[in-house]
Amino acid sequence: MKEITVTELAALTGATVIDVREPDEYAAVRVPGVINIPLGQLTEAELPDEPLYVICASGGRSARATDYLASRDLDATNVAGGTNGWVQAGLPTESGPSA
Secondary structure (H helix, E strand, O other): OOOOHHHHHHOOOOOOOEOOOOHHHHHOOEEOEEEEEHHHHHHHHHOOOOEEEEOOOOOOHHHHHHHHHHHHOOEEEEEEEEHHHHHOOOOEOOOOOOO
């Protein structure tokens, strides 16, 4: 499984980031610009055929999601440390319901 750190993710521009946490977790705090698709809904989601970066709270759910996406021949990379690692690194965040 491919994996990057939160600081490596922060250095990317225009990356498509899928947040597989539940909506209440997503609303509390998130990486700016992520798309919320809870893990339980991922099998039904239409995803772009481009590199995807998958994040959750700490890396467990996103690792499972990354494995699933890779099994569908999608270019998916897990974000190690997740949103908690992003916050701990002092990187910018958003909160509230999605726009």
